[in-house]
Amino acid sequence: MIGRLEELCWRWRWCLGLLWLGIAASLPMWGLSRVQLRLILMIALYAMLGMGLDLLVGDTGLVSLGHAGFYALGAYGCALLQVRLGWSFWAALAGAGVLTAGVGLLLGLPSLRLSGSYLSIVTLGFGEIVQMVLRTWESLTGGNYGLRGIPRPTLFGLELTLANGGLPALALILATLTALFCRRLRRSAPGRALRAIRDDPLAAQMCGIPVPRWKIAAFVLSALITGLAGGFYSAVNGYLEPTNFPFNTSVVILSVVVIGGAGTVRGAVFGAALVQLLPQVFRGLEQWRFALYGLLLVLVMRFRPQGVLGWRSRVSYRLPGKEGQCTYPAKG
């Protein structure tokens, strides 16, 4: 049944795309409450964060526990470029992306020597270091007092806010672009190279794949996406402080990937919806919520280690172009 659904989605992908575009663009006109709009925005944002981390975790097989660091760098980078240098939001967002991609390049270097949990510990350290620097470099970041007065983005003279639906719409657009990028990457040679490295680095090297280069590239792309999400978050909040980016955030982003299903866009979207909706649904449980999350994570690991939506595609691997349509029935 899932295979049939996938086949239908593929056949009607252009119509679905248009429909989605219509939904995203008409969001301001739906008369949703601020709470609902913020929820949509946060789901889109975490879907984007999940997809960014997924390039590392799902495709390359490198687990990062420090993505809150990239998230914070993107947010502070974007905010500071606007506040201190007077850049426009769009230029600052691009600048923040370049900044985090550069830092991603540096953090990618240890991945050439370390693997598995050892690499995760390095990334965990990175996340903590970023938070520490944001706390102590008061002259630049405002330290624990935070950074205030981050302007809202404007588009053609119109200020995008939560209330007029502009920011949620922008969040949906950013998440959609990220999803399209990830999809294209996965269906192209670079994506195949990353998966080869994930499954067997030595065999990948013996196939002529430049393993170090692609590992670093995966870090750079992942950091770039996370940094852009961070830049956008700074515009949403209008106010930043180091405690916005605790270790907890890294874990939540990783949960989005793991619970939803690593290596898939649908998994990131589902995971994001779950981590954003659950706190709303179980608000009554108060501090017992965390016990519930733990239990949920354990159950997912026990019964669906590949993630809730992490099934292996039931339809055949499609080659690009017309030949892609003629598929051989999957066996075995």
Add this chain to the structure above:
Amino acid sequence: MYLSCQGLTMAFGGLTALNDVSFQMEQGEILGLIGPNGAGKTTVFNLLTGVYVPQAGVMTFRDRDLGRLSPRRRVRAGICRTFQNLRLFSGQSVLENVLAGSCLRADYGFFDMVFGTPRYFRRERALGREAMALLEKLDLTPYAHSPAGALPYGLQRRTELARALATGAELLLLDEPAAGMNEEEAEALGKVLRALREEGKSLLLIEHHMSLVLSLCDRVCVLDRGRVLAQGPPGEATADPKVAAAFLGGGREYAGS
């Protein structure tokens, strides 16, 4: 000279895996590398592909010094290998495995990919077509979309061969391609390998399946305990009493103690 190894020496701690090994290979030749277990055959492959760096010796391929090339550049230069214990990307389909092999030939840039330029689609389509043609040639088409790890052993071996071919290599280093195959399957494999030679590929072959070696190889090079024991046409080399002694045990007088 197409492929030449001169004085290869490789020691792991106190164990000398290869000691002054030299052999040469012509283009279009099928050279068998045979010898008892632990003779150093796979070490030769690991040196040629750059997994290890030899302590001494020179390897050249088409008069290029392989020692100066990274493992990746050796594949680009046209040398690709398979593994004794299969190393497929086992969760991925057979087709994806083959496409992973052709990654290095996807010569479009990052921006071609992101914006989907005509060049990107042209190249990707060509790679896909080539991969399907390769599967067709190796009779793997019905399994194109099966996960590689779930296939029977012989098919996994063929998938690995397809992946190596997809890199565009012209010299294939095959590490026991017929291991675990019955007589019939080995015969079919021999047919495939002969067809590859007809296309101008050269094969360096580690194999224990003697009937395959005798029927397929133009020459063999016999290794024992890291030394070259004999070289020549398969009939002659295996008739050498030293070789028989190495394979069957028998005193080891030849070692000269």
